[in-house]
Amino acid sequence: MPQWGMAVDLDRCTGCGGCVVACHAExxxxxxxxxxxxxxxAKHWLRIxxxxxxxxxxxxxxxxxxxxxxxxxxxCEPVCPTYASHxxxxxxxxxxxxxxxxxxxxxxxxxxxxxxxxxxNPSWDKPLQLQLNPDVSLREVxxxxxxxxxxxxxxxxxxxxxxxxxxxxDGEIQPACVQSCGAxxxxxxxxxxxxxxxxxxxxxxxxxKLLEDTGAQPSVTYLSRLTQV
Amino acid sequence: xxxxxxxxxxxxxxxxxxxxxxGAVGAISLLIIFGKSSYVTxxxxxVEQPLQFSHAHHVGDDGIDCRxxxxxxxxxxxxxxxxxxTCMNCHSQLWxxxxxxxxxxxxxRDDQSLRWTRVHDLPDFVYFNHSIHGKKxxxxxxxxxxxxxxxxxxxxxSLQMEWCIGCHLAPEQFxxxxxxxxxxxxxxxxxxxxxxxxxxxxxxxxxxxxxxxxHR
Numbered sequence: 001m002p003q004w005g006m007a008v009d010l011d012r013c014t015g016c017g018g019c020v021v022a023c024h025a026e027x028x029x030x031x032x033x034x035x036x037x038x039x040x041x042a043k044h045w046l047r048i049x050x051x052x053x054x055x056x057x058x059x060x061x062x063x064x065x066x067x068x069x070x071x072x073x074x075x076c077e078p079v080c081p082t083y084a085s086h087x088x089x090x091x092x093x094x095x096x097x098x099x100x101x102x103x104x105x106x107x108x109x110x111x112x113x114x115x116x117x118x119x120x121n122p123s124w125d126k127p128l129q130l131q132l133n134p135d136v137s138l139r140e141v142x143x144x145x146x147x148x149x150x151x152x153x154x155x156x157x158x159x160x161x162x163x164x165x166x167x168x169x170d171g172e173i174q175p176a177c178v179q180s181c182g183a184x185x186x187x188x189x190x191x192x193x194x195x196x197x198x199x200x201x202x203x204x205x206x207x208x209k210l211l212e213d214t215g216a217q218p219s220v221t222y223l224s225r226l227t228q229v
Numbered sequence: 230x231x232x233x234x235x236x237x238x239x240x241x242x243x244x245x246x247x248x249x250x251x252g253a254v255g256a257i258s259l260l261i262i263f264g265k266s267s268y269v270t271x272x273x274x275x276v277e278q279p280l281q282f283s284h285a286h287h288v289g290d291d292g293i294d295c296r297x298x299x300x301x302x303x304x305x306x307x308x309x310x311x312x313x314x315t316c317m318n319c320h321s322q323l324w325x326x327x328x329x330x331x332x333x334x335x336x337x338r339d340d341q342s343l344r345w346t347r348v349h350d351l352p353d354f355v356y357f358n359h360s361i362h363g364k365k366x367x368x369x370x371x372x373x374x375x376x377x378x379x380x381x382x383x384x385x386x387s388l389q390m391e392w393c394i395g396c397h398l399a400p401e402q403f404x405x406x407x408x409x410x411x412x413x414x415x416x417x418x419x420x421x422x423x424x425x426x427x428x429x430x431x432x433x434x435x436x437x438x439x440x441x442x443x444h445r
Contacts, residue, residue, distance in 0.1 A: 096444050155356075
């Protein structure tokens with residue numbers, strides 16, 4: 001059974017935001033408008049955090065794309081009363097929208113702010129509803145949603161591989177953010193397979209995990225910057 | 230001052246407790262039975278269609294293979310609904326004046342698809358894939374029933390999650406050889422208890438019950 005994980009090379013990330021747009025498009029993430037966003041109800045399964053370092057004029061800007069870290073020991077899972085938030089065999093923190101009753105315990109438990117509550121029913125200005133992805137269900141009001149590592153793509157590739165009686169090849173599955181990253185800063189793959197690119201990158205001495213001391217054991221490895229801008 | 234309660238009041242109180250309990254259990258059971266009833270699941274219910282298409286005639290009498298019309302069933306999640314042209318492959322020659330086929334001819338004339346009503350309609354948060362089920366030896370008949378005996382199409386099973394999981398937990402009870410997937414009225418050549426586990430091993434069938442298998 002593969003264990004899906006990701007490596008983010010911060011040296012390559014230019015902060016362009018292509019992954020954020022791709023994520024919204026792939027996963028039917030609705031927008032809430034600027035007023036609601038101002039009170040913290042915006043939903044971005046993937047965000048790019050900006051860090052300014054130094055004083056003007058000698059400032060440096062660093063970017064860090066942050067998505068659900070798909071923790072092995074996820075704090076969001078044991079708090080869910082309906083098992084809507086649960087761990088899959090292949091190491092994902094899955095969220096079953098149709099089980100979720102919206103207690104929001106999981107979002108409170110998540111150290112990464114990677115879970116988003118639907119305060120409204122989704123709506124799109126016409127004709128934008130035509131670009132919705134049919135492989136991802138729409139989340140109704142009162143449901144928690146989050147990055148799934150594009151589980152629809154993982155399952156589709158897995159089904160295809162099974163139909164052809166083979167294993168999923170390394171690099172065959174690309175979540176929307178990975179696919180759209182022009183700088184190839186994001187790499188997705190099987191951490192269980194020692195020869196996969198993501199495993200190789202995760203073993204790098206530059207690698208570190210976000211908020212590792214929470215004990216959440218995230219599956220996303222960040223490779224620190226080498227170059228200084 | 231006389232007693233308020235008579236001698237019989239104790240019995241009555243005990244009886245009311247027992248009856249109340251039975252009533253509560255009964256009400257909950259009724260709710261559960263109602264939830265599984267065909268009234269809720271719409272099983273065994275005929276659906277109004279633009280045209281009275283008979284699977285019994287086309288599959289049963291004529292022996293047309295499922296894949297002649299449902300072309301993408303082996304390659305796609307969606308089995309596919311035939312286009313008007315597929316109907317007209319035969320009906321440009323057969324029953325060309327039949328009044329019952331007028332909607333088909335009108336559809337071809339006006340270049341407007343026939344708007345069939347979906348019979349097996351899963352909730353929008355369920356993602357089912359036809360191709361992999363066929364590849365793993367799940368017969369059409371296993372879910373759709375004896376289509377060759379249905380003059381009008383109806384949903385034979387509840388399509389509730391419990392029903393899906395029933396097979397996902399015990400696929401050996403339902404699996405059949407791949408070459409028999411499109412057979413109607415299939416009978417296992419040897420006992421299913423022998424053949425089932427053998428096919429499960431051969432086809433490497435996994436009991437996938439992780440939620441995200443179907444819900445995304």
